[in-house]
Amino acid sequence: MIDFEEELAKFKPSLEVDETEKAILNDKMTDITDILQELMEQMKK
Amino acid sequence: MKCYRCNSRLASDRNVCPKCGADVRLYRKIIYTSNQYYNLGLTRAKARDLTGAAECLRTSLQLNKRNINARNLLGLVYLEMGEAALALKEWVISKNFRHRGNLADAYITDMRENRQALDxxxxxxxxxxxxxxxxxxxxxxxxxxxxxxxxxxxxxxxxxxxxxxxxxxxxxxxxxxxxxxxxxxxxxxxxxxxxxxxxxxAKYKTTKKENIGVAGELEREEVIIPVRMRDYGSYLSSAMYILIGFILALGVLYYVIMPSKEAEFSASNTAVIQDYEDRCLALKADISELESQVEALEGERDSLTENMNESSEEAGALKNAYETILNAAQYYVTGDFVTFADVFPTIDQAMSEDPTYQAMYALMKADYDTNLTTRLYMMAVTYREQNQDRQSAITICDKILSIDPNYDAALFYKALCYEETGDTGTAQTLYLEYLTGFPAGIWTQEVRNRMSAIAPAVLQMFDSGQITAGTVLPGITP
CATH class of the missing domain: 1.25.40.10 (Tetratricopeptide repeat domain)
Structure with missing residues (x-):
């Protein structure tokens, strides 16, 4: 049996075109390579 | 593939960067895995499993954010899922990573050109x-x-x-x-x-509607579509009804709505006209006020012009006074005492209160009052004795006598010059004048000697009181 409220909570608002710029600037875009580099630097310290 | 540290191109058969020496084995595995996820995402996208494709492509980007193909494809998937903003975001980021030779450029341009679709x-x-x-x-x-x-x-x-x-x-x-x-x-x-x-x-039964247009078992909010055959004549009657309704609406509009609108319009027009009339009156009042201001200003201007002219006259008079005193000073300095004697009396001492002006005037006046006659007399003597110019000497003596009528030497010298020029009549008159005015003067004896030489009879008559200095003697031209 589907719980309406539970399912409803899964829905998130979609990104509007006006908010694209903000979304791009806020996106840190960290990939595994960045994480590994950071780990290696911490290990060096 | 490029090195993650120095961005130099890596050889496919080496696990070390040729430039910076970084160990790229793990990095190479990460890139390969990212590409594998991209391939998986592409397969799913082709199979129209958009959600699955998006998940794989996001994973690919989590491994390698610079995977341009994955990012571009993810944008396409988002667009296909109706998320235009997310698609645009991915393409912009993709273009940021690679400026040239990037499909994202074409996608963004297409979006920009189809602005309506984006909106x-x-x-x-x-x-x-x-x-x-x-x-x-x-x-x-x-x-x-x-x-x-x-x-x-x-x-x-x-x-x-x-x-x-x-x-x-x-x-x-x-x-x-x-x-x-x-x-x-x-x-x-x-x-x-x-x-x-x-x-x-799938757990719930579905009711099938087998005959469209037949009312089946009524369910909640189901609409029953009645089956009916369309009559072409009804189109004509519908058109007629529409036309009649249109005509009725026009009539209502013309006879009911328009008059009230006209009245409203004329009322508003009247209000506007009244407003403009009020403004016009206000403007006229302003104009009158401005005209009176102009008049007042013109009067002020005229009085100021008059004051300015007066000031100019005063300034002119002052200038003349300074010129006069400077001229007098010049004549005095150059020794032209004759002209100085003519010019100095024309100086108006009260014309300026300037200390320099007053000082200069006082200086020249002191000399004028005390030494000028003496200087002029010396000039007369010089003219007579050195230049043999008795006429100039006479003129100077006249000047001396005009300044100081009691200057007896000038009177005597004048008479002497007349005698020497042959005008004995004038000389006699002047000698007698001297004897009358200065009976005990320095030159009295000299005068008597000269009269004895040129007109002894006249002298005798003068001494006896028969004639005076002003007597016109017959036969003698004064």
Missing amino acids: SADHSVRKFNQALEYARAGSRDLAVIQLKKVIAVNPRMIKAYLLLALMYMDDQKYDQAKAVVNKCLEIDRGNPQAMSYQREL
């Missing part, structure tokens, strides 16, 4: 967000209305279908929910949420 998609996203708010607030009906509008505008928006299906399911409109879910799965085959709803809806 339409954005509009649908806003409406979806609004519908979601309605749903969370409990306004299910409003949410359903909004979602239907969203789907009408953006028929590929997966989230709108899913939310609408949920709304229907909650409202127990299972048939409608099924239709929506099926439509969603046509666009995105592997959507897990849609498949979950489909499984749930």
Whole structure:
């Protein structure tokens, strides 16, 4: 049996075109390579 | 492939960067895995499993954010799912990583050129967000209305279908929910949420409508479409009714609405005209005031001009006074005492209160009063004795006598010069004048000696009182 409220909570608002710029600037875009580099630097310290 | 540290190109058969020496084995594995996820995402996208493709492509980007192909494809998948803003975001980021030779450039240009489509998609996203708010607030009906509008505008928006299906399911409109879910799965085959709803809806029976137009078993909110044969004559009667209605509307408009509108219009016009008349009056009043101001200013200007002229006259007089005193000073300095004697009396001492002016005047006056006659006498002597110019000597003596009538030497010298020029008559008159004015003067004896030489009879007559200095003697031209 589907719980309406539970399912409803899964829905998130979609990104509007006006908010694209903000979304791009806020996106840190960290990939595994960045994480590994950071780990290696911490290990060096 | 490029080195993650120094960005130099890596050889495919070496595990170490040729430039910076970094160990790239692990990095190479990460890149390969990212590419594998990209391939998987591409396969799923081709199979129209959009949700699955998006997941694989996001994973690919989590491994390698610079995977341009994955990012571009993810943008396409988002666009296909009705998320234009997310697609644009991915393409912009992709272009940021690679400026040239990037498909994202063409996608962005296409979006920019089809501005209407983008606006339409954005509009649908806003409406979806609004519908979601309605749903969370409990306004299910409003949410359903909004979602239907969203789907009408953006028929590929997966989230709108899913939310609408949920709304229907909650409202127990299972048939409608099924239709929506099926439509969603046509666009995105592997959507897990849609498949979950489909499984749930499979539990409920669906009523099939076998004959369109026949009323079956009544269900809640089902619309019965009556079966009827269309009559072509009804089109003509409909047109007639429409025409009659149109004519009636025109009549109502002309006889009922227009007069009131005209009255309203004329009232507003009257108000406007009144307003303009008021403004005109105010402007006229302003004009009158300005005219009177102009008059006052003209009067002020005239009086100021008059004052200025007076000041100019005063300035001119002052200038003349300074010129006069300077001229006098010049004559004095150059020794032209004759001209100085003429000019100095013309100086107006009261013309200026300037200390320098007053000092110069006082200096020259002191000399004028005390030494000038003496200087002039010396000049007369010089003219007579050195230049033999008795006429100039006479002129100077006249000048001396005009300044100081009691200067007896000048009188004597003048008479002497006349005698020497042969004008004995004038000389005699002057000698007698001397004897009358200065009976005990320095030159008295000299005068008597000269009179004895040139006119002894006259002298005798003078001495006896028969004649005076002013007597005109017969036969003697004065």
